[in-house]
Amino acid sequence: MTAMDQPSPADQAIAADHVIKRFGDGDSVVRALDDVSVTIAKGEFFTLLGPSGCGKTTLLRCIAGFETPTSGRILLSGRDITREPPNRRRVNTVFQSYALFPHLTVAQNVAFGLEMLGKPRAEVSRTVDRMLSLVRLDAFAARRPDALSGGQQQRVALARALATQPEVLLLDEPLSALDLKLRKEMQSELKRLQHETGITFVFVTHDQEEALTMSDRIGVMSAGKLLQVGPPREIYNRPVNRFVADFIGETNFLPALVEDGQVRLTSGEVVGQGQGQGRVTVAIRPEQLHLALPGDGGAIPATVEGSTYLGTDSHVQLRLVDGSRLVARVPSQPSGDLALPAGTQVGLRVAPGAVQVLAD
Known part of the structure; x- marks a missing residue:
């Protein structure tokens, strides 16, 4: 991890x-979290990203107090809360x-946590009004949850969770049940809410685009391990291994050879610089490949195998002379479909700095 990945002790909201x-015993034991250490800064939008079963929700539940670690510690603003019950954690x-109460109105749902804390009625009323304004549901205070859309219900759940002013808000895949258009709208809403409240958000998702869109930093998990932590651009452009590169967006993986500081594809072309010696795997993002005329000086010769039109761009499937296959993403033109x-026969150019030499 870099210094950017390690907030100072005074700035830490959560530390694992x-x-x-x-879980389990003997031969059936499952190591859901495997020696995970990470610090999350106050006021940060931090995302735990990974496939189902990778451990991200288990880590979230340990932070919430719904699970107790087998070993290790969870700190909240420097205080050890590893074995504190959930109701003693902010x-x-x-x-x-969403877990809304169906028999209560929107306003009553938002007020519930405050009332459980014994807050005065006037304070509860002011806070509910402020929270409903924050999530833009002022006009829906008297409605019940079954009269709301999925996106509106989610905003009520957010208002209820924010009303008690927690130090940290945990979000366990809250957008996964929404349709694509509404999910994208709620991504912007969540980021806005986090910015306006200044509360630390820890967001769990398996959706790479969600993570890249909303996060200040991302922690990529697999098989109970935290593989890489960093800002979205770093995770996308500088993945530490093949799993991270493959999980974050689309990637071409090609066999190559590093010799005397040069990275050479098995088809013979030099595509970048690299350290070490011997056979490696390189990753090249589809948008970093540009089509050229065949025989164009320095271009990699390739054969088109097909293309798929996706509106904003086309994905062109290509084969190199050594049989390696890869995809190039070509922006769509107003004139119509790509005539390939x-x-x-085409040439391929790789954008400078686009080749990533990966560890296994």
């Missing part, structure tokens, strides 16, 4: 310190299901 979580959770039928 060598957290291990096992941490709230928004679940995928299968069998067309």
Whole structure:
């Protein structure tokens, strides 16, 4: 990790310190978290990203107090909360299901946590009004949840969770049940809410675009391990290994050879610089490949195998002379579809700095 990945102790909202979580016994034991350490800064939008079963929700539940680590510590603003019950942590959770009370109005749902804390009625009323304004649901205070859309229900759940002013808000895949258009709208809403409240958000998702769109930093997980932590651009452009490169967006993987500081494809072309010696795997993002005329000086010869029109761009499937296959993303033109039928000979140019030499 770089210094940017490690907030100073005074700036830390959450710290997981060598957290291990096992489920089961003997031969059936599952190591859901495998020595995970990470610090999350106050006021940060931090995303835990990974496939189902990678451990991201287990880590979230350990922070919330719904699970207790087998070993290791969870710190909240420097205080050890590893074995404190959930109600003693200034941490709230928004679940995928929203978990609204169907018999209560929107305003009553938002007020619930404040009333449980014994807040005065006038304070509860002021806070509810402020929260509903924040999530833009002022006009819906008297409605019940079943009269709301999915996006509106989610905003009520957010208002309820924010009303008690937690130090940290945990969000467990809260957008996964929404349709694509509404999900994109709510991504902007969540980022706005986090910015306006200044509360630390810890967001769990398996959606790479969600993570890249909203996060200040991302932690990529696999098989209970935290593989890489960093800002979205760093995770996307400088993945530490093949799993991260493959999981974050689309990537071409090609066999190559590093010799005397040069990275050479097995088809013979030099595509970049690299350290070490011997056979490696390189990753090149599709948008970093540019089509050229065949035989154009320095271009990699390739054959078109097909193309797929996707509106904003076309994905062109290509084959190199050594049989390696890859995809180039070509921006769409107003004039119409890309005229590259299968069998067309083209050249390929790789954008400077686009080649990533990966660890296994």
